[in-house]
Each structure stands twice: as C-alpha cells, then as structure tokens.
Amino acid sequence: MLVDSPTSVGARRRARRWELVAERFPDLSRMEVVDLGGTAEAWRRAPVRPARVTVVNLFEPGAADESWIVPVTGDACAAREALRTAGQGQRYDLVFSNSLIEHVGGHAQRAALAAEARELAPRHWVQTPYRYFPVEPHWLFPGLQFLPMGLRARVAAAWPMAHTKPGSAAQAMSEVQWTELIGVAELRAYFPGSQILRERAFGVTKSIVAVADGP
Structure with a gap:
C-alpha cells in the first residue's frame, strides 16, 4: 500500500x-x-x-x-x-x-x-x-480526527488510503473509537x-x- x-x-x-x-x-x-x-x-x-x-x-x-x-x-x-x-x-x-x-x-x-x-x-x-496535524495519519484523510464519530466511521469504511481497510461498518466504527x-x-x-x-x-x-x- x-x-x-x-x-x-x-x-x-x-x-x-x-x-x-x-x-x-x-x-x-x-x-x-x-x-x-x-x-x-x-x-x-x-x-x-x-x-x-x-x-x-x-x-x-x-x-x-x-x-x-x-x-x-x-x-x-x-x-x-x-x-x-x-x-x-x-x-x-x-x-x-x-x-x-x-x-x-x-x-x-x-x-x-x-x-x-x-x-x-x-x-x-x-x-x-x-x-493538530492537518491530515489524520492512520487514514491519511484531512481533518478526520475533528469530524463527528459517525462521519469518521463512514469515511474510515470507504477511504482507500487507510493502513488497513476495515471489513465492515462495525469494524470501521471500532477502529475510529480506538483512535x-x-x-x-x-x-x-x-x-x-x-x-x-x-x-x-x-x-x-x-x-x-x-x-x-x-x-
């Protein structure tokens, strides 16, 4: 990747x-x-x-x-x-x-x-x-850390530049909750x-x- x-x-x-x-x-x-x-x-x-x-x-x-x-x-x-x-x-x-x-x-x-x-x-x-670095480093998405949790999870589920793409919406939510x-x-x-x-x-x-x- x-x-x-x-x-x-x-x-x-x-x-x-x-x-x-x-x-x-x-x-x-x-x-x-x-x-x-x-x-x-x-x-x-x-x-x-x-x-x-x-x-x-x-x-x-x-x-x-x-x-x-x-x-x-x-x-x-x-x-x-x-x-x-x-x-x-x-x-x-x-x-x-x-x-x-x-x-x-x-x-x-x-x-x-x-x-x-x-x-x-x-x-x-x-x-x-x-x-406060402009790009969230785990997903390489600008400002992801400042978004509401639900929106962060939706971005995490779809964004192609993450270190590891989550296998489900539930996994994406878990990953953003743990970060x-x-x-x-x-x-x-x-x-x-x-x-x-x-x-x-x-x-x-x-x-x-x-x-x-x-x-």
Missing part, C-alpha cells in the same frame, strides 16, 4: 526517527529495552539493535527465534503484571513506545500506560501522532519532567515524543 511503501514519505520519516533514537541513546546497543505496543518483526527491520528487547503487545507481539527479542502477549497499560506473568524482569534501561498511546482507550488508560513507562525504566521514548489523538499539553501531563520533541513535516508538527534520557 502507498502508506506502507518503503519509499513513502512515512517510511522516510520513520527512518529519520530511528536516527534520532540512536542519537539520543548512543549506548542503545548495550541496553535492555521494553517496547510497549511494538512487534518482534518491527525490531527485525529496525536499523538499530538493543542488547535485548522485550515486546509487550496485547494482540500480536509476534514470534522470535532470536535470543535478543522476547515477545510477550499482554496489556501495555499493565505491563509490569504482564511481564511478571511471562517470567520477565521488572526493570529495564529504556521504555520505547511508538504510536500506541493514542490507541489504548481513553484518558485513564493513557495515564496507566505512562505510569508503567515511568516505573519500568529511567529512560523513555514515547511517540504519538500530533492531534484518539492527543496534543502536547496532554503528553506533557502524562510525562511531567520529560522533554517533548516535535517531529515536523513541511514545517508543521506531525508527531510528538516524550523523552527522558537519564535517571
């Missing part, structure tokens, strides 16, 4: 994001990382490689034969419990989370995710698309004391990142 093409604008921006991660955490190759919401396959494709990464994903963390990737099926908003149940550690060098916090189901769950990130490691990189973009004020409130970085496209903030790079 256009949005997933290796040569797409999105792919180039993801590559630049990895460069920023490597610059911010130069000892990443020696770190124990926990990824909240990621997948094993995403780390295989990544141009960086931690000493070990534990992936916590509610639905599809993937599978791994590699010793440095540990997939865990569990709720990232209760990550410590999921890790404990899976027999994994409770403290890491870095929490990484990419485009998850907008999908966890409202303010209470976002606050829980942020609390887990702060408890699991002294460092974090938590990225989310910026609510709630946030702004800088909310991210700063969830991660007080963290630096908020802005990733820009055409001079406009496209994504925001809460970063803590030391104890």
Whole structure:
C-alpha cells in the first residue's frame, strides 16, 4: 500500500526517527529495552539493535527465534503484571513506545500506560501522532480526527488510503473509537519532567515524543 511503501514519505520519516533514537541513546546497543505496543518483526527491520528487547503487545507481539527479542502477549497499560506473568524482569534501561498511546482507550488508560513507562525504566521514548496535524495519519484523510464519530466511521469504511481497510461498518466504527489523538499539553501531563520533541513535516508538527534520557 502507498502508506506502507518503503519509499513513502512515512517510511522516510520513520527512518529519520530511528536516527534520532540512536542519537539520543548512543549506548542503545548495550541496553535492555521494553517496547510497549511494538512487534518482534518491527525490531527485525529496525536499523538499530538493543542488547535485548522485550515486546509487550496485547494482540500480536509476534514470534522470535532470536535470543535478543522476547515477545510477550499482554496489556501495555499493565505491563509490569504482564511481564511478571511471562517470567520477565521488572526493570529495564529504556521504555520505547511508538504510536500506541493514542490507541489504548481513553484518558485513564493513557495515564496507566505512562505510569508503567515511568516505573519500568529511567529512560523513555514515547511517540504519538500530533492531534493538530492537518491530515489524520492512520487514514491519511484531512481533518478526520475533528469530524463527528459517525462521519469518521463512514469515511474510515470507504477511504482507500487507510493502513488497513476495515471489513465492515462495525469494524470501521471500532477502529475510529480506538483512535484518539492527543496534543502536547496532554503528553506533557502524562510525562511531567520529560522533554517533548516535535517531529515536523513541511514545517508543521506531525508527531510528538516524550523523552527522558537519564535517571
């Protein structure tokens, strides 16, 4: 698909994001990382490689034969419990989370995710698309995030540029209900004391990142 093409604008921006991660955490190759919401396959494709990464994903963390990737099926908003149940550690060098916090189901769950990130490691990189970027990033539809819910669902069901086209009207509604973009004020409130970085496209903030790079 256009949005997933290796040569797409999105792919180039993801590559630049990895460069920023490597610059911010130069000892990443020696770190124990926990990824909240990621997948094993995403780390295989990544141009960086931690000493070990534990992936916590509610639905599809993937599978791994590699010793440095540990997939865990569990709720990232209760990550410590999921890790404990899976027999994994409770403290890491870095929490990484990419485009998850907008999908966890409202303010209470976002606050829980942020609390887990702060408890699991002294460092974090938590990225989310910026609510006020003109084009909604999951469907690539201008202003979709500002439309009434019913209209958003109808657009999601028909718009051809979504990452994954929903199979039914009910699925389209579920997908828009599970997608709630946030702004800088909310991210700063969830991660007080963290630096908020802005990733820009055409001079406009496209994504925001809460970063803590030391104890």
